[in-house]
Amino acid sequence: MGDPRRIVSILLLTAPLAACIPASAPPQRPAPATITPAPTAPLAYDDVTGGDVQPTWTLKPVATNAATVTASTYTVRSGDTLRAIGEMTRAGSEAIAMENDLAPPYTLVPGQRLRIPAGLYHRVAAGETGIGIASAYGADWGEIVTINALSEPYILRVGQRLRLPAEARPLPKKEVDIAARAAAFTLDIDDIATGSQPALAANRAPAAASAAPRRPVTAAIATPAAFTGRFVWPLPGKVIARFGPLAPGKVSDGINIAAPAGTPIHATANGVVSYAGDQIAVYGGLILIDHGSGWVSAYGHAQQIDVRRGQAVKAGDVIGLAGASGQVQTPQLHFQLRKNRIPVDPLKQLPAR
Structure with missing residues (x-):
């Protein structure tokens, strides 16, 4: 799968x-990535991954x-x-x-x-x-x-x-x-x-997306009616791992972009945040955005998450900061695009640079 x-x-x-x-019950897990509040949009770590507010799927x-x-x-x-x-x-x-x-x-x-x-x-x-x-x-x-x-x-x-x-x-x-x-x-x-x-x-009906949810959204969220616009790069930097086979038995479902810790991560297109947390340890701080028409983007290894589940975002909005959370040793962004559940090569969808 x-x-x-x-x-x-x-x-x-x-x-x-x-x-x-x-x-x-919530499982034991390794020490979480450091996901700290954003100065302009306070977001406590507990709001995303634990403490008083559990991940949505643990609520029922x-x-x-x-x-x-x-x-x-x-x-x-x-x-x-x-x-x-x-x-x-x-x-x-x-x-x-x-x-x-x-x-x-x-x-x-x-x-x-x-x-x-x-x-x-x-x-x-x-x-x-x-x-x-x-x-x-x-x-x-x-x-x-x-x-x-x-x-x-x-x-x-x-x-x-x-x-x-x-x-x-x-x-x-x-x-x-x-x-x-x-x-x-x-x-x-x-x-x-x-x-x-x-x-x-x-x-x-599913809950409508909000530009700035005051509380974590624990209901089903309405997906965008359709994909609009086009994709933009989530951050500048050198591509250090490409989409596809990496080594015998290993395949990358996205690309990895080198970036100094703290580099802003931008939404690649308009959409709704469908996930923000660290429950997939390999990726550390992870954000998923639903863009409609079957398109989903993923942003891994974030050291800071600045958006909530159910938040509406536009292309270019800052959604977090790059880091080395998860199973990587150096600061970078793992970026994926999926169409109807199938990973596609982001380099074929992003503008040339």
Whole structure:
């Protein structure tokens, strides 16, 4: 599912039909990167990564209520909807749609026979997130995204039934070892970009982005309607690691740019901050920005973070300061661009210089 160097913090945080999306006590982790307040926009470290305010995905524990469904067929009756059939059979409506090659708007005809796929299905509760659900069952979030055909904006629906991988299983409480479980479950940028939105009730809308949130935003955040403008360089400096293969068995999903500690990091394009913290240890201080149209940018190794989750930013805005946090020895910025979850070479998207 991407970079194997992922580290966890146990999670709990966040789709409409064909859309989707961390759980248990916060894990032990190495000493955090120094993320200090910005003079012009005070932001305490605790606001981002711990203390009084936990990462969004740890706010809602996951109740492991998964039900085993056996394969069967269902005959559609007048007034039936795909979602109602999923509720009756305890199978996910997304999984039923995939099994029967149904496409939006999922029109059903009385007498139509639907195959109900066997599997283990979790019923999503308010505020639960995809990463949290995955961690609660020891499953890979990326696989859950695939088998449920989830897509942007990856916001789970309260009552939605997610099909889990065949090997998934809830651990009995007496069997749970929090430290061991934390060490076994890892995260990468794609997990956070697609699985950290809290589930919403059907009649609730995601929170609108704000230019300067006064408090950490713990609800699902509305994604930009579409990508606007073009990308700009996040900071000046020499590219010291390029996109693609680095050595046998090692691949970089972005580029690394050398920069003196304290160099301002700029948003590469207009968007909404979807993550700001240090829960992926390899990257240290990390910021993710959703630009809409499937585009996401990532900024790693920051020594200071100056934005909050849910904050609207414009191209060129200062979002933090470069440093050597995470698993690097010298100050630099790790910069990624992703389109529909796939890492792309930033040098092909940034202006020549």
